Structure formats: C-alpha cells, structure tokens
Amino acid sequence: MPPMLLICLAAALGAAVGPVLVRACWVRSVPSGEPPRSHCDDCGAAPSALPRWRCPGCRRGLGPSVWWMSAAAAAACAVCGWRIGPHPALAAYLAAALAAVVLAATDARVKRLPNAIVLPLYPVTIAVLGLAFLTDRHHGSLTRALLAMLALVTVFYLLALASPSSLGLGDVKLVGVLGLLLGWLSWAAVVTGVFLGFVVASVAGLALLLTRRAGRKDTIPFGPYLLLGALLAVALH
Template identity: 40%
Template sequence: MSAALVLLSGLVGLAIGSFLNVVVWRVPRGESVVHPPSACPRCGHAIRGRDNVPVLSWLVLRGRCRDCGEPISPRYPLVELGTGVLFALTAWWTGPEWVLPALLYLVAISVALALIDIDTHRLPNAIVLPSYPVAVVLLALASWNPTGDADWQALVRALIGGAVLYAVYFVTVLVYPAGMGFGDVKLAGVLGLYLGWFGWGALALGWFAAFVLGGVYAVALLARGRAGRKSAIPFGPWMLLGAAFGIVAGEPLWTWYLGSI
C-alpha cells in the first residue's frame, strides 16, 4: 500500500508540476491559469497534447519547440520532476494518513511561491489568500481522521498557530519594514496553521529555522560579493524551507531539548 501510494503521489506530482509551471509564469502577470492553452512563448504555437507529458516530452523534443526549434528552458522539466519527487517523499513520510492531502497542497503552493518570489520578489495574494480556507478544511479533515481517532486539539492548535505566526511577522514588519513585506506576513499565517497542527515545537522551530536559513544565505551572498547590505533578498523560500524543517523535525527536536534541560 505504501509503495503504491508513494508511486501514485509521485505521478500526481509530475502532473501538478506541469501545472505549476503555468502558475509560476501567468499568476505574476495577472493572467488566467486555465485559458488560453499553453503555447510556445516565442512562436505562439499551441503546445500539442503529446508534447505536454511531464519531463518525457522535453526529453523527446531535446529541449526545443517542435514548431520553431527555439530552446525550452530546462526549468520546466526540473519543476515537474522536483514536484514529483517532493510529492513522493511526502507520501513516504506520512504514509496513508489523512494529513497527506493537506501536506501535498502545501508542497504544491511552496514550489509555486518559492519560484515566483525568486523571480519577482512577490508572494501573490492569488495563491496565498485562498490557501487559508483550503488549509483549514484539509487540516480539519486530518483532525477528524475518519478511519481513526479524531484529534480536534490539533485543529485548535493550528488556528492558534496561524494567528500567532501572522502576528509575529506583522510586528516584525512594523518594527523593521525594510526586512520583509506584507506578502511574508500573509504567508506566515498559512505556515502557522500547518506548524501549529503538528505541535508547538514544530511552530517554534519552523519560525526560527526560517530566519537561520535566510540569514546564512544572506551572509553567504555578502561574503561572495553577490549582494550588498541594501540588496533585496526574497524571504519566502526560506520561510517555506523553515516550515518544512519544523514539520519534519520540529517536534522530535523540541522534545529532546526539553528533556535535556
């Protein structure tokens, strides 16, 4: 069952990754993600169905448009493959649990938001704001757990975690507005829902890890002369990575820390 779940999740992730390529390109431009159909940005020819198979089509076409022969960025198959791998790893980590749909949704928006933030230094409301109700519904399903014992305390903790992390980032922006934007604040609320659902340790370490990872990256850029003190560095990807760390390792590390003192 678990192997089949991992394989199925990976295949779904490949398809979702193909869609995320569209999201990453169109959402920052305010375009619809469903119409018109995907087309080559250079020659304008619509992409045929057989040329839209994740990863495989890019390999068959040798990374070039069938119509005009212009190169197709390798980022497209990498996003598809990366999303497939992340979906598979998530299914492997959770197993057949009701929290899996919630985490797969988080993985999908994380890929899209990280790439958009790197490209444009923005975290679009079109993705972040709908994630609040979606996350609450999916985490409520996980708390209900139709095939096992319900855990409504986890849902209450999620709601508190979302409010707390939103408030912490909101205060941070007020105190140091040059450090981050309100897009980060809105994303913090979504991540707080997930981190709170997994536990207070996950919430604390997920928040802390984001600043550690972002700080290390900023220092590395400064040391290599690739950024200055006033350079704008997207913080969204580090928030997402920090949340992933908190979800996976936060509670065990928190329990170990409390036990050691």
C-alpha cells in the same frame, strides 16, 4: 497502504504536476501591481492554455526549468507522504507542497508572493484539516493549528511593521498557512519551522554577499526560506 508506496505515489504526483507549476510561475512572474502575463515577452505570442513550458511561437522557455520544478515538487510531496502518512490531513500538505514550489520560484524571481496562490490555501487547509480532525482526533490538533496561525500572523505582522525592508505583507500572509500546517503537528514543529527559516535565510544571505550576487542594500526574498524551513520541520517532526 505501505509507507514506501505512499511516498512513491506522492513523489509521482509532484513530478507529474511539474509542467503545470512551471506555467503557473510564468503567469505570475510579473512586477507587483501589474496583471498576470498573457503573452510572450519576446514574440508576443499567446501561449496555449495547456501546461506548456515553451512559447509556441519562438520556443522561449516560460518560467523555470520544468525538470527542476518537477524534482522540487516530487521531493516536497514525498516528504509530506513520508511524515504525514495515509491520513486525510495529507491532502492539505500535498496541496501546500505544490503551491510552495510555485511561491518559492516566483518570490525568488520577482520578490512577490501572489495572493491568488496564498489566500486560497487558507480555506483549503482549514477545511481539509477540519475534516481530518473529525475523522481522527488523535492525529493532530485543529485548535493548535488555528492558534499557531494567529500567533505567527501577529508576530510577523509586528516584525513587518518594525522592519518593512526585511519582511513584506506577502510573508505575513504566507506564514499564517505555515502556522496551520505546522501547528497541526505540534508546537515544536511551529518553532522549528520558523527558526530554520531564519537560519537558512541568514546563511543564504551571507553566501550571496560573499559571492557578490547581492549587495547590502538589496532585498532578499524571505518566502523561499520560510517554505524550506517549514518543509524541514515537517521532515524532522
């Protein structure tokens, strides 16, 4: 398959799934410990099971803008299609890219990385990468991916214990999936992804402080920056 065609198909997939991602963000955008949303906060209507982004009762927007979500999903999927190419492993990266858009939007809004989205990525990613490894053992390394997962989970868990106000267990769970995906590519990708995540988070945090959109004691969600750092590492690989 020509590279440009694959990139276009991947971007089209992300754009097409955008409305579904918006609804997933709305359902999951609740404070920790509470059940997922089932009714509109304004009129009490129960939105349809279809991937709508407006309440059928009061027409209130449900979740972030569908256009932004579709654009973000299209860009993330296009990067994966560009760098991974026509290989079975691409399925794992596309699934993670779509989930990443929901996770980033949800964490930015309510400082939460839902287990219902993060945890299923582990068996899906390991299974797809395992099949990809059996198909072509020269494209990536399953062993390195598993080791990177264990290494990042261990390091981030220790960091979360040392500074629970900076890192949460949601970040620890998320970074394990990122370790699998980046470790499949190379150790350099793992280091680059984590490094860029911290750099982007630092720059964004400083910008929020300077613009007074956040205070020194405010907690800034780290998940979106980890995800962006990982995507940049894939792009630079």
